[in-house]
Amino acid sequence: xxxxxxxxxxxxxxxxxxxxxxxxxxxxxxxxxxxxxxxxxxxxxxxxxxxxxxxxxxxxxxxxxxxxxxxxxxxxxxxxxxxxxxxxxxxxxxxxxxxxxxxxxxxxxxxxxxxxxxxxxxxxxxxxxxxxxxxxxxxxxxxxxxxxxxxxxxxxxxxxxxxxxxxxxxxxxxxxxxxxxxxxxxxxxxxxxxxxx
Numbered sequence: 001x002x003x004x005x006x007x008x009x010x011x012x013x014x015x016x017x018x019x020x021x022x023x024x025x026x027x028x029x030x031x032x033x034x035x036x037x038x039x040x041x042x043x044x045x046x047x048x049x050x051x052x053x054x055x056x057x058x059x060x061x062x063x064x065x066x067x068x069x070x071x072x073x074x075x076x077x078x079x080x081x082x083x084x085x086x087x088x089x090x091x092x093x094x095x096x097x098x099x100x101x102x103x104x105x106x107x108x109x110x111x112x113x114x115x116x117x118x119x120x121x122x123x124x125x126x127x128x129x130x131x132x133x134x135x136x137x138x139x140x141x142x143x144x145x146x147x148x149x150x151x152x153x154x155x156x157x158x159x160x161x162x163x164x165x166x167x168x169x170x171x172x173x174x175x176x177x178x179x180x181x182x183x184x185x186x187x188x189x190x191x192x193x194x195x196x197x
Contacts, residue, residue, distance in 0.1 A: 015049055015052065026167075027041055029160070031092070031160055039157075048168050051168060051169055051172065052172055055173060067177050067180045070173050071173075071174070071177045073169075073173040074173035074174035074177055077166050077173060078170040080166040084166050088163045092106075095152040095156055096108055097132050107135075108149055108156065109131040114147060118143075119138060
């Protein structure tokens with residue numbers, strides 16, 4: 001039982017390091033709180049833990065998984081991460097708008113398809129109106145339908161989770177590729193975490 005605890009603690013340390021490194025970048029780009037951002041960022045810790053444990057379990061059987069396999073998996077995940085790194089900012093700018101008081105904070109908006117009748121009427125009268133214009137000129141809750149806000153939130157959350165999982169999976173696979181190139185040392189990403197101070 002003690003070995004399980006040590007292994008789990010080492011995995012958690014790797015995940016914590018990943019999510020807090022680079023100035024906490026991955027946490028800082030999470031969807032706005034209006035989406036319930038604490039949920040995706042919280043669940044991501046568990047999902048990353050599962051991904052790391054899965055990769056580490058596969059890495060234990062060195063006879064079946066070669067460096068080439070790790071490089072291929074890491075390369076595929078890198079391409080997914082690359083695509084996601086362009087898609088997520090697009091979704092974030094399309095479905096959120098900055099607060100007037102604090103530009104660093106954002107709120108969720110839906111697409112024009114989900115405008116309420118008042119919102120649609122305002123948009124027809126002002127075709128170039130942005131989400132910020134709608135918010136400043138219409139009462140709260142009378143701009144987009146609830147369904148539209150929920151769909152925008154779901155798209156934001158899904159694209160964020162895909163981005164972080166792809167980045168993390170690529171890092172874990174490429175780390176295993178680097179470690180599997182040393183046959184004289186039976187090391188894995190988890191064993192490296194165990195030796196970290």
